[in-house]
Amino acid sequence: MDQAERLRSIIKQNQMTPPQAARVITVTSGKGGVGKSNVSINLAVEFKKIGKRVIIFDADFGLANIEVMFGTVPKNNLADLIYKGAGIRDVITWGPMDIGFISGGSGIAGLTNLGSDYINYLVQQLSELDSLADVIIIDTGAGISDSVMEFLVSSGEILLVTTPEPTSITDSYSLLKALKRHNRFSEENSQVKVISNKVSTSAEGQQLFNKLNTVVMRYLRLNIEYLGCIPQDKELSDAVMQQSPICISNPNAASSKAFRDISMTLMDIPHESTVYRRGMAGFFASMVRGRRVM
Ligand SMILES: Nc1ncnc2c1ncn2[C@@H]1O[C@H](COP(=O)(O)OP(=O)(O)OP(=O)(O)O)[C@@H](O)[C@H]1O
């Protein structure tokens, strides 16, 4: 099937899919600077192009990645929702193509110590996201911090971005090891899908996955899946400088085509139907409640 046919068939299939809880996809990496925010934003653009309503949640409280890449400054962040009684709609900023984003800001760090009233309010507000979005993409910080782990174990789908640099592969392995050992990780509820970024050829992307998969199967006995690769592309780094997602500013760039392919693979019905969806409210309930028990 060529790309156009695949696209038509996905749109048709989706028209027949009944509404349900939002699909929560968490983008992560072992090492920083490997392309997580670009993956988050460009997949959001491609999902939007096939008619999905998308909200990106920027959970990297160190750097405000998404807003910089979108060139849009959010008025509020999650902390306003938690501590200042703002509603969920007040903390969503609508960026290019009507893609929503929520900045976690200092609210992420505060999630650890929330009292039950706050948690109930947060979960109730976040449940509204399930009616506002079909897909929620969470862009995390790099590495094995407790807060990143909490996001990962609460997510139905984990996209692990890796690059051919040797440190990126070893850091990806370390992240998967920490994930597998986490007391709330369940392979049944969370699928791990790998994207090879900044590759020279698609063969290199596949080899990179094979290398990681060999050690992961052998030492962690964890199933991971290869989602595809994105080439090293100067057009992409230029787009970042211009604060515009490459899939908007140059849909014909090699990296844009790769994002399109990956987005379609994610939206293929065999993929869609196997994902465990607990929606955004379920996601957060699992995250904050699980954390308080620990
Ligand atoms: N496929 C690519 N081709 C060329 N450059 C790329 C590619 N992917 C990412 N980059 C470059 O790497 C930089 C970092 O990308 P990005 O911000 O998406 O990474 P990140 O993993 O989100 O980083 P951080 O860990 O700091 O949040 C980008 O500014 C861009 O210049």
Ligand SMILES: [Mg+2]
């Ligand atoms: Mg980032």
